[in-house]
Amino acid sequence: MTHIPISVTVDGTVYDVEVEPRRLLVHFLREDIGRVGTVVGCDTSNCGACTVLLDGKSVKSCSVLAVQADGHAVLTVQGLAEGEHKWHPVQEAFKECHGLQCGYCTPGMVMAAVDLLQENPNPSEEEIREGLEGNLCRCTGYHNIVKSVEYAAELMGGKS
Amino acid sequence: MTETLTDANANPVGRPLRRKEDARLLHGQTNWTDNIQLPGTLHMAILRSPMAHARITNLDVTPALKRPHVVAAFTAKDLGDLNGSVPCVWPVTDDIQMPGFPALAVDKVRHVGDCVAVVLATDKYAAADALDAIEVDYEPLPAVIDMEAAIKQGSTAVHDAADGSHGTNVCYEFPLKPQGDGAFDAAVKAAGDDVVVVKRRFINQRVIAGYMEPRAVVASPMGMSNEMTIWSATQIPHVLRVLLALVTGLPENSLRVIAPDVGGGFGGKLQLYREEILAVQIARHLGRPVKWTETRSEDMVASHHGRDQIQDIEIASTKDGQIIGLKVDLIANMGAYLQIITPGIPLLGMFMYPAIYKMPAYEFNCVGVFTNTTPTDAIRGAGRPEATYAIERIMDELAAELDMDPMQLREKNWITHEEFPYTTVAGLTYxxxxxxxxxxxxxxxxxxxxxxxxxxxxxxxxxxxxxxxxxxxxxxMCGLAPSRTLGALKYVAGGWEHCTIRALPTGKIELITGTSPHGQGHETAWSQIAASILGVPVDDIEVVHSDTGRAPYGMDTYGSRSLAVGGQAIKKAAERLVEKAKVIAAHQLECSVDDLEFIQGAFRVKGDPAKSQPLAAVAFEAFTAHNLPDGVEPTLQAEATVDPDDFSxxxxxxxxxxxxxxxxxxxxxxxxxxxxxxxxxxxxxxxxxxxxxxxxxxxxxxxxxxxxxxxxxxxxxxxxxxxxxxxxxxxxxxxxxxxxxxxxxxxxxxxxxxxxxxxxxxxxxxxxxxxxxxxxxxxxxxxxxxxxxxxxxxxxxxxxxx
The missing domain is CATH 3.30.365.10 (Aldehyde oxidase/xanthine dehydrogenase, molybdopterin binding domain)
Structure with a gap:
């Protein structure tokens, strides 16, 4: 199959790679450039485990073709913290509030929460639950994920 | 909100410490099985049956071999003896019907998703593409789906006599009649006019485990010392090693099984799956690493399901609400084959129908039945959710019949706190x-x-x-489990757990556990237990788990057993380590062992607090071994293997x-x-x-x-x-x-x-x-x-x- 050259910025680094037109963005991330922090949980775009930010907006990277990311910037959970010691407030909040157990949904859940708080810095519980509807978790029952997002909003100064 | 240990005297047990595991997981610094990319890896793709029950009349994989990047393709016939059979380790009765469960289907398929053939390619997409080239024809057979129809005389058999089975879909029948056959009717009769009987049929429907990480396995025959290293998204690396050795004939001591980061299990990864057998056997055959990661759609048809029982339940009480008897008749769906503990799942609920209630008569019977559906097995609760559902539902129905408040009915019948320990009508002692x-x-x-x-x-x-x-x-009932009890129930393995603790010369502690966490936070909690005994900071303890190379002994994580059983082993090993260290410390401090007390991680001479020796100094002494007391072996480590006395x-x-x-x-x-x-x-x-x-x-x-x-x-x-x-x-x-x-x-x-x-x-x-x-x-x-x-x-x- 023909390969197409693409240039994608991932977590601040530019990657020039040739991919099949059908290659999913998530497989490009995981298998072509080794950014394995983003994971795949389903094949129907229901679970959201693969959520990343594409030019700052959350997308499910299983539902975007790698070629569609050509010339764009992807931020994954691996690029969220500023260095080892400056965690993103959402990461801090998830640890503080026990918002994760097995951690498999976490990369997507965290990125979805980052996007949610960008859109709405002071969400109600209902808005958090609706906002994260596209990200499934089987471990936490979401109770502590909701708490985590509320606490992250507080850390980010949105929560009055 | 953060709880930190500022007080050196504080016992870390009982504190809501934030988890050690989280930093990695929150930054995507993870090691899921699917992350592993070894040089020369072949990606396995599986052709699965689209039919519930059919004879395979034609199967040819050779066209797939012509596809790009394809290296090999196999049917059951091609694999021959390498096509292992998935084992069941819980033959619940002497006359249980245990048909074979070939990894790749032989002649017949028995559920949608049954494995028919495999393709190995150097590229994952190419392997999946090549499945289309396989030529296969099926002759449909009647599908057996409804459980009650399946056990009727004359039903099509999922495993018919030609397959060497009994020619019936009844897998087994298991009665439990602690007060004898007919005890329930006798109790009702004895109550005369003062009796209310409520009978219901409840359906406990089939569910999936729903772990977020799809299953995956990598089998690499190129490990150290001729070993085969197997990474699997499993709850049971230790059990898997034993079973893979038994199924494949590979020597157990050449197998190393690693469950790296595992993204949830909920019972669904308490299994030896056919895909694991295929990966190991094909990697062995081709001498190359083989990798398989399921799609979610594959998981839905191929990973075991759970529950799926028809429950006929009858409860009798006096007119003022005193329970006098309970009778339970189950039909439990096994699916098409028996997996690791399929037949035993309903029996894990068998003792729990009487629940927290006192009653004089209990009768239970379970019929396990084969159908042309995905096999069932353990899913979170395994048998006990079904039992709890039936009893708690019928308590409400009884309350309605008696016109009583449902909580009052429960209060009237439950075991009061003064009555413990209490032996229930089913024979358990709470x-x-x-x-x-x-x-x-x-x-x-x-x-x-x-x-x-x-x-x-x-x-x-x-x-x-x-x-x-x-x-x-x-x-x-959980905390699986006393080995003798498991043996009495014909379960093939035991229920012990192991821990080894090493005090390293640099002062760090290595805690090796046989439990295998997949989200439960064992690294944090086990550190808390050991820290409370060893008096060292929680962060100085490294918990090693889920790798038979580094943690060779264990029975893994399921049935709410890790803390109730594994925790005991940690406590015992830590206490043994302190005892051994005490002998060395006494020698160092030139006093008698009896003169020492162990406080905050240091041995102190009683009445002379200035004379003390921290555990780390003892560990270093044990490492150099320059001045050990006579008869004391170098290194400071202790181990414990604990078999629980009872369930929790x-x-x-x-x-x-x-x-x-x-x-x-x-x-x-x-x-x-x-x-x-x-x-x-x-x-x-x-x-x-x-x-x-x-x-x-x-x-x-x-x-x-x-x-x-x-x-x-x-x-x-x-x-x-x-x-x-x-x-x-x-x-x-x-x-x-x-x-x-x-x-x-x-x-x-x-x-x-x-x-x-x-x-x-x-x-x-x-x-x-x-x-x-x-x-x-x-x-x-x-x-x-x-x-x-x-x-x-x-x-x-x-x-x-x-």
Whole structure:
């Protein structure tokens, strides 16, 4: 199959790679450039485990073709913290509030929460639950994920 | 909010420490099996049966070999002896029917998703593409889907006589009649006129485990020392190693099994799967690493399902509500084959139908039946959610029949806290518990009386949105388990657990456990237990697990056993380490062992606190061995292997208020209160998280989830688009609390917690919905209680057809 050259910025680094037109963005991330922090949980775009930010907006990277990311910037959970010691407030909040157990949904859940708080810095519980509807978790029952997002909003100064 | 250990004297056990695991997981610095990319890897893709029951009349993989990047392709015939059979280690009766379960189907397929052929390619997409080139023809056979039809004389057999089976779909029949056959009827008869009998049929529907990480395996024959290294997304690396050796004939001592980061299990990864066998055998055959990661759609057809029981249950009481007997007849769906402990799952519930109640007569019978469906096996709770559902549902039905408050009926019959230890009618001895305390706390948090008053108002005003209150006062048996008990139940393995603790010369502690966490936070909690005994900082302890190369002994993680059993081994090993260190410290301090006390991680001479030796200094001495007392071996380490004396019996009271729209059938959880008694809590934060997750799983079964087949055996819920795993928008926040009644079956006083929420919650939900609708003639609602199922129950209750 023909390969197409693409240039994608991932977590601040530019990657020039040739991919099949059908290659999913998530497989490009995981298998072509080794950014394995983003994971795949389903094949129907229901679970959201693969959520990343594409030019700052959350997308499910299983539902975007790698070629569609050509010339764009992807931020994954691996690029969220500023260095080892400056965690993103959402990461801090998830640890503080026990918002994760097995951690498999976490990369997507965290990125979805980052996007949610960008859109709405002071969400109600209902808005958090609706906002994260596209990200499934089987471990936490979401109770502590909701708490985590509320606490992250507080850390980010949105929560009055 | 952060809880930090500022006080050096503080015992870390009982504190809600934030988890050690999280930093990695929150930054994507993870090691899932699918991350592993070894040089020369072949990607395995599997051709699966689209038919529930069929004869394979033609199968040719050679066209697939011509496709790009394809290196090999195999059918069962091609693999010959390498095509292993998936084992079942729990033959529950002497005459159980145990048909073979070939990894790749031989001649016949028996469920949608059965493995037919495999393709190996150097590229994952290419392997999947090449499946299309395989030529295969099937001759359809009648599909056996309905359990009751399956056990009728003359039904098509899933495994017919030609396959060497008994020619019937009955896998086994298992009775438990502690008071003799007919005890229930005798009890009813003896009660004369003073008796009320309620009989119900409940359906505990089929569900999936729903772990977020799909299964994956990498088998590499190029490990060290000619070993085969197998990474698998499994709950049971130790058990897997033994079973893979038995199935493949490879020497156990050349197999190294690693469960790296594992993204949830919930029983679904307590298995030896056919894909694991295929990966190992083909890697061995080709001498190259083989990797397989399932798609979610594959998972839906190929990973074991759970529950799926028809429950006929009969309860009898006196007219004032004293229970006099219980009779349970189950039909349990095995699916098409027996997997690791398929037949035993309903029997894990067998002892739990009498639950927390006193009664003189109990009879149980279970018929296991084969159907052309995906095999069933353990899913969170495994047998106990089914039992709890049936008993807690019928307690509400009995209360309605007696016109009693359902909580009063429970109070009248439960074991009171003064009566422990209590031997139940089923033969278990519950060590400790306090149902009154948990219930009082739950009732208080719930506001029971106010909600009942509101319910009355809504009923009186004819509000289209009715309010229902659901109760579940549950207990469960977990902490699997005393090896002798397992042996008596014909389970092939034991239930012990192991720990080795090493005090390293640099002062760090290495804690090697046989448990295998996949989200439970063992690294944090086990460190807390060891730190409390060794007096070292929690962060100085490294927990090593889930790798048979580094942690060779263990029985892994399932059945809420890790803390209740594994925790004992940690405690014992840590105490042994201190005892050994004490001998060396006494030598160093030139005193008698009896003169030493061990406080805050240091040995001190009693009455002379200036003379002390920290554990790290003793460890260094044990390492250099320059000046050890005579007869003391170098290195400072200790190990313990513990077999539990008994199960652990957590309990709790769950209360749920649900608003049901009687016009649309839609249910909305208004409040959910769970007061659990899991004994001593090592880390209450983790306990709470386990309860939340269990609740979500149980509420999922009650309201949203259900595996459905059509009459031809096609799986209708074949993806996450069709099988509804609840999202954040589908669930409420929970009110949770605990009472603490220490267990006496283990020295830490702990009980299991992983399954409690999933066991307790389904009846609380359905009882609430039925309670809301009872004035409309509704006495049951099918799970999942979707708007459609609720609406149909309302129509049926009001005299319409369901």
């Amino acid at each position: 060590d400790t518990g306090n149902y009154e305390a948990a219930t009082a706390k739950a009732m208080d948090l719930f506001g029971y009386d106010a909600l009942r008053a509101e319910q009355e108002q809504r009923r009186a005003s004819g509000d289209p949105v009715q309010l229902g209150i659901g109760i579940s006062t549950f207990t469960e 019996y957590p309990h709790g009271t769950h209360l749920c208020a649900i608003e049901v729209d009687t016009e649309t059938g839609k249910s909305k959880i208004r409040s959910y209160v769970a007061v659990d008694d899991v004994g001593i809590q090592v880390n209450p934060l983790i306990v709470e998280g386990q309860v939340h997750g269990g609740l979500a799983c149980g509420i999922g079964q009650a309201l949203y989830e259900g595996v459905e087949y059509d009459s031809d055996g096609n799986l209708l819920t074949a993806s996450f688009a069709d099988y509804l795993i609840p999202s954040a928008a589908d669930l409420p926040s929970f009110t949770t609390d605990r009472t603490v009644t220490p267990s006496s079956t283990n020295p830490l006083g702990t009980k299991g917690v992983g399954e409690a929420g999933a066991i307790a919650s389904p009846p609380a939900i359905i009882n609430a919905i039925v309670d809301a609708l009872r004035p409309m003639g509704v006495t049951d609602v099918k799970m999942p209680a979707t708007p459609e199922n609720v609406w149909r129950a309302i129509q049926a209750g009001q005299g319409g057809a369901q």
